[in-house]
Amino acid sequence: MAGLQYVLKRLALMVPTFVLVMIIIFLLVRLLPGDPAIAIAGDKASDADLAAIREKLGLNDPLLVQFWLFFTNTLQGDLGRSIMMRTSVSSVIIERLPTTGFLALLAVTLSLLIAGPLAFVAALNRGKWPDTVIRTLFQVGLSMPVFYIGLILLTFLAAQLRWFPVGGSGDDFFGQLYYLFLPSMTVALYTSAIIMRNLRASIIEVLDAEYVQFARAKGLPNRLILGRHVLRNALISTITLLGLSIGNLMSGTLVTETVFAVPGLGRLMLEAIFARDYPLIQGLTLTFAILVSIVFLLTDLFQSLLDPRMRLT
Amino acid sequence: MTRTLMAAALAATTALVTPVVAQERGGTLNFARYDGSRLIDPIYADRNPDIWMVGSLFDTLLRSSDDGKSIVGGLAEGFEVSEDGKTVTLMLQSGLKFADGSALEADDVLFSLDRARNGDLGPWSGMLGSVSDVTADGSTITVSLSQPDPTILSMLATFNTAIVNKDVFEAAEGATDQEKSAAIFATASAGVGSGAFYVCGFEQGASMDFCANEHHWEMGADGKSLPYLDKVHFDIIPDDATRILKLQAGEVDAVEFVPFSRVAELDADPAINMNLYPSTRIIYSPINTRESRADGSANPLKDVRVRQAINYATNKDALIGLVLQGAGQPMTAPLMSSSTRLASKLDLYSYDMNKAKALVKEAGIEAGTKVILTTLAGSSDDATIFAALQQMWAPLGIDLVVEQVDGATRGAKNRSGEFDIHTYGWVDDVNDPSQVTGWLGYSPVRSAVGTGWESAKFNELFEASGKEMDQAARAQQYAEMQDIYAEAAPLLFMYETPFAVAVSTAVDGYVQTPLGANIFSRATVSK
Incomplete structure (x- = not known):
């Protein structure tokens, strides 16, 4: 209640x-x-x-x-008519939203899949070579602009090896997965670097906490300690960071969708700004604001599930 | 005496005299564009991505020849201009059909030309300002003019006078002409045009499909109706690098607007034909010639000697090497590209630093005089131009500073005169030099491309040339206008560039005309 x-x-x-x-x-x-x-x-x-x-x-x-x-x-739900598209702003946004939504969700999923396990490996091997290698690789990822990562992936994985298409978006779920994998991976490589660094630091901090030392002294199995005590507590700050990253990711779609020729909201925003399409810019900004607010709300809710001290009142 | 300019349509003649040969047909050409079309309607097309596609969907009564230097027949198989130059008579081909199979008749022509010259509708109505009436008798169309107009044939070959289906248009949803037009375009179905293709798929800002019009009147080398292709699919890919990667990955067959820095690389690729199509595109920079700047400060560029000096100090060949990797040529006609009819061939401020220094000295320009160059933010070409000009003009004592803005802001600055000098470009929309000449030099139109330059003699010549039916006399007027303009130097005259389109070696017959129109009707893709 x-x-x-x-x-x-x-x-x-x-x-x-x-x-x-x-x-x-x-x-x-x-x-x-x-x-x-x-x-x-x-x-x-x-x-x-x-x-x-x-x-x-x-x-x-x-x-x-x-x-x-x-x-x-x-x-009244009327965002006006787009000047450049000559159609209602709502219909254009509804048409493009699924593509950007899919891209964002896939990027977040990939970020977690990449950052989670590697953060654990790095934290558990603190100061050893796996830690150094992982941190160095992510540092490189973090220092490169998103569009440059995108172009590198496009050149090698799409144009040369032809494992993925160079641009566009699919029609069904698997089509979207195929077309949006590279743009999502581009965003994920950057986002996962931030998440990995934060999660690694949190894990190290939690590993040194007294309650973890106590759990070890009690002789609890390592798997249980890592799953129940370490991961749960380390994730609290990472969830906040993830929420913020999703907010940043929305603005990141401007670049990613342009480089990968994805017809989503980010590319539309860029076109609308250049065309001074006031109704469309306003509609898109409002949509992004709603999406980010929802993400922040979900972040808070999820945090409260993880941390009883943050029970909602 | 009636002066007959052409007797029969080129295509109809070609169909009769060309032996029937085996011709590859069918397939889809995948074409990557830098920007998408928004509304392809003859009278509402106002951006190049729309204008350059009109010809694929809608035919005009007349056409520009392949080299852009003369007018030939289109839907009209013959045309005559009366001796007094005030009446044009056109004879429609027989058996013309729209893409849905319905007949194209004189009523459609009257409806289309009335739309085109209606000042309350599209922005191009002024191009038919001399037309007082259009009537029909059977398949003979008579265009009456209020005064002799040497440009009228070119105008009847221009996209805004293309013929639309009156019945389809009137039956379309919408309260206004523009709403009907948008509804027809959004429907993406055959019927409204008689061009080689019709729109059969459209996703705003993402993709577009053209399907073959099986009723098209123009015949191919095999004696069957053009086009050869079943379909053209367009992907909208604004990013240059991605567009090129698409071609290299074999996902598309052609890409337009290849950056000149990539031309040599693509030219060396055995799977790609790197085409540089001659164009009417010129790159220049308007110079603010007003007595003072918009903020009231003194304007060093008001002095013609300073404008001449910066023109002399600009090494155009070096600029072409830096920006175009050599794929261009210095402007020689001050008001238009050298490929345009009536273009002069002048020695237009060839690089001469000594002359430039003497001129600024004479004008009393002090060392460190600040001049602002407004460029497009994000344009690598503009960034290169600025860096080069800064170096080239430094010996004159000019401290060139850059101001980066986007296209809409640059346009607003040009109109308000809030600039010193800014980058700009132009491509002709009409197969006649009057449009570009009016744009660049005739002061009542946009203050001579925003420069504020005004010459009574120039304006007088331009107005006279608009009524001059004698071709030799008109050519003389244009020569004089170009001399006046070159001397006054209201522009930094830079260079002409071709259209760079890279196509797979499987593609043949695709053409981009000097006016920019994309022609797919004779294109083929080897399977």
């Missing part, structure tokens, strides 16, 4: 967050230099054409009027 109340409270707190996001993004978009009418009609358009476009889009209305329209329409 306390848990449900907590969730409801958190959901209620999201409302002012979203209103604030709407105000900020509305103003930021309009602070961008450059005229959306030029972005739509091109450099060759006449001044009269540009004036007509501005009038049609309501860009000549006072800012407050424009914001009120955006705010009230959004509350």
Whole structure:
């Protein structure tokens, strides 16, 4: 019951967050230099054409009027019409969301699959060669830009070995798995480096904790100590980090989806910014804000499951 | 006396005289584009990714010849211009059909041309500003002009005058013309156009499919209807490196806009044909010629001697080597590419540092004079241009500073005059030099590409050339305009570049025209 109340409270707190996001993004978009009418009609358009476009889009209305329209329409679920796509913003986002969602989930899964076991190996062999090798490799991964990792993977695994496609997205589950594996791996290599470092440090800290020493003194089997006491406690800070990483991952899709030619929300955001497509930028930002808020909520809930001290009230 | 410019459509003639030969047919050409189409409608296409695809879906009454230097027949098999230059008569081919098999008739032509010249609709209506009326008698179309217009034939060969199916258009969903157009495009079905293809698949910003129009009038070498392909599939891949990797991995058959830094590498690949198609593309930089900058400070570039000096101090061959890896040529015609009709061949500020230094000295330019070059953020070409110009102009005492912005911001700065000098480019949309000349030099249109330069003599010549039906006299007017423009140097004249398209060796017959149009109708892919 306390848990449900907590969730409801958190959901209620999201409302002012979203209103604030709407105000900020509305103003930021309009602070961008450059005229959306030029972005739509091109450099060759006449001044009269540009004036007509501005009038049609309501860009000549006072800012407050424009914001009120955006705010009230959004509350009614209407994010407006995309200027460049000439269709409703909601439909474009709904069309692209599954691709980006799949990419993000696959990236998180791969990050955990890579970082988890290696963090354990490194922590349990602290200061020895496996620890050094793992840390060095991840340091390299961390120091390389995401787009560069992507290009390396594309060049060798896709263009030369032809194990994966160079770009695009699949139609069904297995198609998506095949097409989105490399972009997800690109993101995962970077994210897993952060998670591995954090998890390794947490494991080492927990291994030295008194309750673990006590468990050893009691003669509990090593597997039980690692599973019940070490992993559970070490994961608490890592879960927080994972939540933050997913937030970063959303912005990372801008680069990854462009390099891998994935038609997802990140690439769409980039196109919308260049085209000064105000309704689409606003809709996408709001969508990202909602997704990140949900991830943060889930992170908190999961943390409370792991740590009784963080029971929800 | 009636002056007959052409008697019969080139394609119809070709079909009659060309012996029937075995011809590979069928298959899909996979083409990777740098940007996707948003709405391919003759009158609403306003971006190159839309404009360059119109010709594949919609036919025009007339066409540009393959070399872009003359006008030949299209849907019209013959055309005549009256002696007073105020009437154009066009004879439609018989048996024309749209892609859904319905007949293409004079009513469709009237509907399409009325749409094209309706100022309340698309942005290109001004190109038909001289047209006062369009009427039909059977398959004969009469275009009446309010004044003689030497560009009218070119305009009737331009994408915005392509013919759409009146019945399909009127039956489409939507309250306005634009809504109907968007609905038709989104439906992705045959019927609205008579081009070699119709749109049969579309995912905004991701992919697009063109399927063969089996009713197309134009015949191939085997005496059957063009196109040879069953389908063209487009993938939208903005990243240059990924697009090229797609080709190298064999996932696509062709990629456009290959960066010039990769041309030599792809040229050496035995599985790839690296094509550099001649284009009307010029790269130049408008110079702010106003008395003072937008912020009120003194503008050193207002002095023609300073503008001439930076032109002399710019080593175009070096720039071409750095940016294009040699795949280009210095501009020689100040208002257009040298491949355009009526282009002059001038010695346009060949590199001469001594002359440049003498000019800045004469103009009294002090050492350390700051000039801002506005470039596109993220453009490696622009970054290279800036680095080179900074070095080249330093001996003149000019301290060149870079300001990086995105395309929309650069466009806004150009219009407001808030710049010193900025990178820019141009590709002709029309097979006539009037468009680019009006853009670059005629001050009532966008202040001569934002430079603020104004010449009464130039404007007078341009206006006169818009009515001059005598080709020799018009050529003389253009020669004079180019001399005036070169002398005034409102631009940094840089270079012309080709269109770089890499195709698999399995592909044959694909062409990109000097105006940028992608022509797939004669393309084949070996199986």
